Amino acid sequence: MAFPDRIERTIEIAHPPAKVWAALTTAEGLSAWFGNEAAIDLRQGGTAWMKWDGGHTADMRVERVEEPTVFGFTWRMAELSEDDPRRTYVEFTLEPVGTGTRLTVVETGFAQLADEVYRKEYDGHTEGWARELGELVDYLDAAA
Structure with missing residues (x-):
């Protein structure tokens, strides 16, 4: 049986796309809801x-x-070693709706994992996105 390779969550946020975009793509925004510290070079091929x-860290490539x-x-997935080249791809899509934003996050790439790593990573990321998107909304609401 093939494993699911995709996690997808869509939420509607009562803030305009520009505000949501800044929360997703700036060091200030990311460190306020996603991590405790962040840095980002917002260009294709940039690092973040x-x-x-x-002590948990996440290194990303834009x-x-x-x-x-978009x-x-x-x-990198936490269960894999630092030198393992396998990565998942996370994509945020913002769509204006009324006075707010429909935000969809999709993460793919889990099917490349061995059984013993797959379940922990897939389940952890599924739970993580539900929690993190709630924290994003809380951050945006508090900053309003």
Whole structure:
């Protein structure tokens, strides 16, 4: 049986696309809702990173920037070694709806993993996106 390779979440946010875009694509925005510290070189091929309290880090490569509608990056999965070349691809799509934004996040690339790593990564990222998108909304609402 083939494993699911895709996690997709769509939420509607009561803030305009420009505000959501800034939260997704700036160091200030990312460090306010996603990590505790962040840096980003917002251009295709640029690097980005996030750090969390407790020592977890995520190194990313910016793959797609179509301001203000599409932002995509690749990142290493935590269960794989630092030198493992496999990555998942995360893409945010922003669509204006009324006075707000419909935000869709899609993460793909899980099917490349061995069984023992797949379940932990897929389940962890599925739970993680639900939590992180809630934190994004909380951040945007508090900054309003």
